[in-house]
Amino acid sequence: MQKIEINSRKISHVLYQHFLLTVVFKTGESFIYRLLEASTFKEFIESADRDKFYRSHIEANKKFKRIQLFG
Template sequence: MQRVDVNSRNISHLLYQHFLLTVVLKTGERFIYKLLEASTFKDFVNSKDRDKFYRSHIEANKKFKRIQLFG
């Protein structure tokens, strides 16, 4: 599993393994996304504004299955 600390207003860090992207928000909320393409993770990490990329390319993308984790 790859952990990436993110310098972002809303996102604390990311975990990525085998097309599963876990986004941990600074509020403590955790979401798992089942990605269709591995390049989405690379594009996210390399984007200049990760908050905007998350909202527009991951959170809003209905093709990615989103699961909220509690605990």
């Protein structure tokens, strides 16, 4: 599993392993996404504005299954 700290206004860090992307917000909320394309993670990490990329390419993409994590 790869943990990457994000320099973002809202996102604390992300975890990635085998098409599963876990996004942890600074508010403590966590969401896990089952990604259909591995390239999405690479594009997210290389994006200049990761908050905007998350909202427009991951959160808004209905092809990615999203599950909220509690705990």
